[in-house]
Amino acid sequence: MNIQWYPGHMLETKKLLKDSISKVDAVLEVLDARLPVASENPLVNNLCKGKTRIKILNKSDLADPSVTDMWLSYFEHQRKVPAIAVCGSQKYQAEKALNYCISRITRNRARKVKVMVVGIPNTGKSTILNTLAGKKIAKTGNVPAITRHKQRTSLKNNIDVYDTPGILWPVIEPKERAFVLAASGAISDTAIDYYEIGFFAAGLLLKKYPDLLLQRYDFLTELPKDESDLIEMIARARGCFKKGGIIHHQKAAEILIRDLRSGLIGKISFETPKDIESANETI
Ligand SMILES: Nc1nc2c(ncn2[C@@H]2O[C@H](COP(=O)(O)OP(=O)(O)OP(=O)(O)O)[C@@H](O)[C@H]2O)c(=O)[nH]1
Ligand SMILES: [Mg+2]
The missing domain is CATH 1.10.1580.10 (Conserved Hypothetical Protein Ylqf; Chain: A; domain 2)
Structure with missing residues (x-):
């Protein structure tokens, strides 16, 4: 089976990310803790070169804790990128992830810090935004492609957080990766x-x-x-x-x-x- 699911708004989001990532101070790349590599979007790697970025292994409450520890060590030692495992609906954990990210940028307190949340569909980006805001700003749901447009929320401490629609890429290969993504819920049921x-x-x-x-x-x-x-x-x-x-x-x-x-x-x-x-x- 060849899985292809690339609705129109994903192409628009690709353009949006290309235009806006260079304008933000940092990127929160939200991955699924159960599949942290399969849920990485190669586009994000390309667009974030030189940009402060942390990988958030979200939904860690659903993942095998011992394997999540191995992933954190893998990102730290093998990939040398900052990563943190959280349950995005928990305020303390979402804030910890944001603070971890903010601590990595040089801040001019007089200027707003802009942070963009990106990732594939259904990893919990909007949930993290809502948790940080302390109220329901973005629509969330247990099916992929809920968010269709960029959305901003202003937090205290002069921080703006932008939620973006989840995106995949036109053809998902190899087959095993497509299966892992589909089993996790990142691909629409209509395409599997x-x-x-x-x-x-x-x-x-x-x-x-x-x-x-x-x-x-x-x-x-x-x-x-x-x-x-x-x-x-x-x-x-x-x-x-x-x-x-x-x-x-x-x-x-x-x-x-x-x-x-x-x-x-x-x-x-x-x-x-x-x-x-x-x-x-x-x-
Ligand atoms: N168990 C668990 N569920 C979570 C967590 N974070 C989000 N969810 C659930 O995952 C589903 C998807 O969350 P969303 O926040 O809508 O995901 P999204 O990344 O914004 O999805 P798109 O807008 O489609 O790209 C929802 O049912 C959330 O309640 C988490 O840390 N743990
Ligand atoms: Mg969303």
Whole structure:
């Protein structure tokens, strides 16, 4: 499956970022803590050269804490870029991320500091803006492409924060990266095949988090032998059947994906620094 999802506003946002990143003092690049490399937009790397930028590993409450620690160490030691893991809806944590960023710029107190929040869809950019503002300024939601325009909020201490729409790129490759992004919720459901993504998620969970699977789905008396076995067992236990009693794999896959995205299966990281290293070695 080749995932392509590049609605018009993303091209507009690309232009917006090209025009405005040079005019701000710093960039908060919001990544998904469960997939910090898959959720990096290469465009942001290109546009932010020489610009103060921190990587925010958001949704860290949904990620495997031990893997998040590995990611923070990876960014610090291997990539040599500042990174911080937060749960963007927590005021203290959002402020800590902002302060970490502000502390890295030379400030003229008389002048406003402009900070731009960027990243792929659904990583929690608008949530962070709202948390910093202490009120709901930007619309948020658990589907990608909620924000369609740049939005500014002025905070105390002479700081302006700009929220921007999440953007991807026209063709998402390789396939594994597209699957990770789709499973996390960064790609519109209209552009993905639930069965294929469910199959991918089942493989990831069986390989990396078998115990969490057994805990979540108590109808599993033993570990399913493979991905289709798991999806079929979920279908039977949750009554996912088509007419004539035929197993509805698609519906079962949707249940698995929803449970995974919402954290019901547990704190799960979709990739580790080791995965990235081995992928690079095979290129
Ligand atoms: N568990 C958890 N959920 C979060 C966190 N931050 C944001 N969310 C949820 O993630 C979803 C997406 O949040 P948004 O703030 O709309 O994401 P966005 O990056 O602005 O998305 P676009 O505008 O589509 O690019 C919402 O359902 C939020 O409630 C977090 O730290 N932890
Ligand atoms: Mg948004």
